[in-house]
Amino acid sequence: MTTPNPGPVAPPPRLLMGPGPITVDPRVLQAMSTQLVGQFDPWMTATMNEVMDLYRGVFATTNDQTFLVDGTSRAGIEAALVSLIEPGDRVLVPVFGRFGHLLAEIAGRCGAQVHTLEVPWGEVVEPDRVADAIRTVRPRVLAVVQGDTSTTMCQPLADLGALCAEHDVLFYCDATASLGGNAFRTDEWGLDAVTAGLQKCLGGPSGSAPVTLSPKAVAVIDARRHVEAGIREAGDEPRGRIIASNYFDLAMVMDYWGPRRLNHHTEATSMLYAARECARLLLAEGLDAVVARHTLHGQAMLEGVRGLGLGVFGDVAHKMTNVVAVEIPAALGAAGGDAVRGRMLTDFGIEIGTSFGPLHGRVWRIGTMGYNARRDAVLGTLAALEQCLRTTGVPVPAGGGVEAALGVYPEEER
């Protein structure tokens, strides 16, 4: 180390109103400060089972195989894809933003023949187009993002499951950005594999990836099961082509979470505590109630930014509830857009998001999710944004944002 030893971690206070990660629910932080037990302690294995059950609730599934991958949401994506895809498999990826590109890229690294179906940013892919592509491409896997924060769009998924089942396609969804804030039904929609993260509508920190697998997905993965040399027993003969990753080999991860408790990684217990608390709080509030809360506060933020005279990017009818892409006034330009974001952070301690790729410099992304899908967070952000726009020289109606947002809330709460 070349610098003096610093003190304990002491971040500045922030209200995180970007596209995620967002401010963590204090009850989740509290859970993470809980002391560990051993990884095969009876209390620990019972708690792992409890976590599986809680996430069955969150994913709206009865899938036995519902567990955590120890890594960020991207780790969950890669674990699902590398375990489901065999090199040479055709994989169909509808792309309507950056995270569709990511799925295509990861599938490519898994050795898939990747077929993408692209639409301009700000749109979703018509389910009929996906259906047609399933019929012509005949993929092994359909990999779709539900909510892509890069564009704020929420892809309709409900009608694709039956077609996937009919054509023996494994239906995978990355629900990281949308789960909890938008309707999501694993079983009803016929999904075979879903992965998520904690850092969006679940109100937790990044670092744990909940996963659920249908019996069909489990059968595909188990057909490639290779128990590690040091712990292999009779009946554990290797099957099929080995999965390219050890860490993301979901056959092994299932053996660790399952009754055999075969050692694999050392569970990241503090992140498991966080994941447990996220799911527990969500289910205590109620799956539909949490979506309704995101819908309400997301609508208030949408009307609020419009009340400030700002445009909203994209097909609003297909917008996720939990994030809005706000057009940066043309007069400001990209640098002015960053200046407003800078003032929000410096003067008010509020973070709003910048953008990637074709939207860079064109929109801010403002989230209302998880712990921050709250009235005071919405109104405080709009009040601060009004001030920062004014300071930066953008004409803005006094009180226009807060007033429009208040109009969305029930009469007795205005």
Next chain:
Amino acid sequence: MTTPNPGPVAPPPRLLMGPGPITVDPRVLQAMSTQLVGQFDPWMTATMNEVMDLYRGVFATTNDQTFLVDGTSRAGIEAALVSLIEPGDRVLVPVFGRFGHLLAEIAGRCGAQVHTLEVPWGEVVEPDRVADAIRTVRPRVLAVVQGDTSTTMCQPLADLGALCAEHDVLFYCDATASLGGNAFRTDEWGLDAVTAGLQKCLGGPSGSAPVTLSPKAVAVIDARRHVEAGIREAGDEPRGRIIASNYFDLAMVMDYWGPRRLNHHTEATSMLYAARECARLLLAEGLDAVVARHTLHGQAMLEGVRGLGLGVFGDVAHKMTNVVAVEIPAALGAAGGDAVRGRMLTDFGIEIGTSFGPLHGRVWRIGTMGYNARRDAVLGTLAALEQCLRTTGVPVPAGGGVEAALGVYPEEER
């Protein structure tokens, strides 16, 4: 969810004296309960730089590229190997326990031609044998575990770096179980890549993997750099054969930790806070002082179990300071060994470890590491073990364990 919503997480109190994970330092738990900031907040990027600098201290290196992989220690291993190894490369792995087998297995999944050099469990591999194998195999990578908890052995590494440099071999070490508790010198020993975890001598939870890479390792990895489609800019033309994993692509992870801050995963900030606090506390105490503390309390535990009349497995001269493999009295058998462990947990809240593979049912593994490399933890464990042995019917000298351990401590502390 099929069961009622449970309450907040509330584990039973445990003293974790197994081979890891161990009881987390309360100051690390405190750090993890700290609220998040945004991932590109100036405070956050400054804190990431601070973490890099702290781990340079922990690894005893000046390597620029010293950072965290977001996953358990196994994630760190896979990230290093999949990024360093190209399919077809020869990889040499000395195997003296389970984690050597793991390195060989991961290297195999990376497409390497793996050459192992095995010795019986309880021994280390003579450095001369490794040197000979380097000359005959001419590997691209030498991958070695420093401390293998499955056997408690600590492999000598200091003399291999020069030979690796001479033969253009990349020298990788998995220091998960040993780092902090045993001397480790990345630069002095000529290592090109080292990975670790927090859950052993660093006193943290599993879930973050510190990594350091020499300039030579960085050059090898950068020669296979592929910036993601959505965020690629001029000059980012893909180079070399793409790394098989996106999540573990260290060229991308370096771009995220480096000055360009190219988005990759969303940093697991709570785990980063934990990793920061682990390193901060270790360096505040002093690298050599922490090793000396592990040496002292490890020696006390070793003499303590001998004082109870128990045998110690393996080549004690090459034992890690922080874990001892205690022979289960033959009269007890494997079931009796588990009964003693069960009583330790139930009657005293103390966890000691079982074993894998050839040592299963033959030894208990008792750790003295991180926060638990402490006099009261050592003496309490020995006192409890004496009682549990007696209850299970093993003749044991009254007070023999504690007395022998006390004999190791300085006179004024007895």
